[in-house]
Amino acid sequence: MDAARFAAEIEQHRRYLLRVAQLQLRDNDLAQDVVQDTLVAALSGSRGFDGRSSLKTWLTGILKHKVVDAIRRRAKAPVSLSVLDDEASLDDFDALFKANGAWDSPPADWGDPEAALGQREFFDVMEICLEKLPAQTGRVFVMREVLGLGTDEICKELAITANNLWVILYRARMALRICLDENWFGAGAARPKPG
């Protein structure tokens, strides 16, 4: 593939990369810089793209390293650990359960949820749900599920314990599940009909 075409194809993923960087860094200027670095690195390292993964996946891999670099540079002004402590509590979701631990607000039946994956609008809703997560919770979830960092790596970079991490990821999944239920899968959700 010639350089101009490769550059054009990469450019198509700028918006996605920016969204992910913003979701993780929660800082627009920094996210812009990180995405710029990612695109420059992708262009200069285009021979590293062997076509075995999708271009988007390959770019996500580069973005991952750039985001981790940015976190490390920012480590002198670390994320507020007290905020993280607030978000590392399980209390909020206790209301979903009765005192004896049984569901009080049980999960709804989503039918065949994978059908949603074919619809672009689903991913718009998912991005909105990701944005609505509490900041630190969202940052951790994006590191784990979009950037694909291992749990050990996340704990190390953010200086949190494995137990903190599990609680935060549980909270993120719980909140996303509820958001998707309200805005896509639930009976009251105004999702577009397929086809």
Added chain:
Amino acid sequence: MLKRLLGHTLMCREASRLLSRGEDAQLSWLQRWRLRAHLRVCAMCARFETQMRFLRTAMGRYRT
């Protein structure tokens, strides 16, 4: 004896936490055993399990 060894019956709150944790770490033999036993009788947690798996799949699709 077996009951004492395996501990109290798992409730939904704990089952949901284990289902999330299982996405990130290998659960112990005992945790898996108790979780499977619970999921066999709890349709609500089985739905929750489906939703957890779906989230992982959806995020995977988002980045490809």
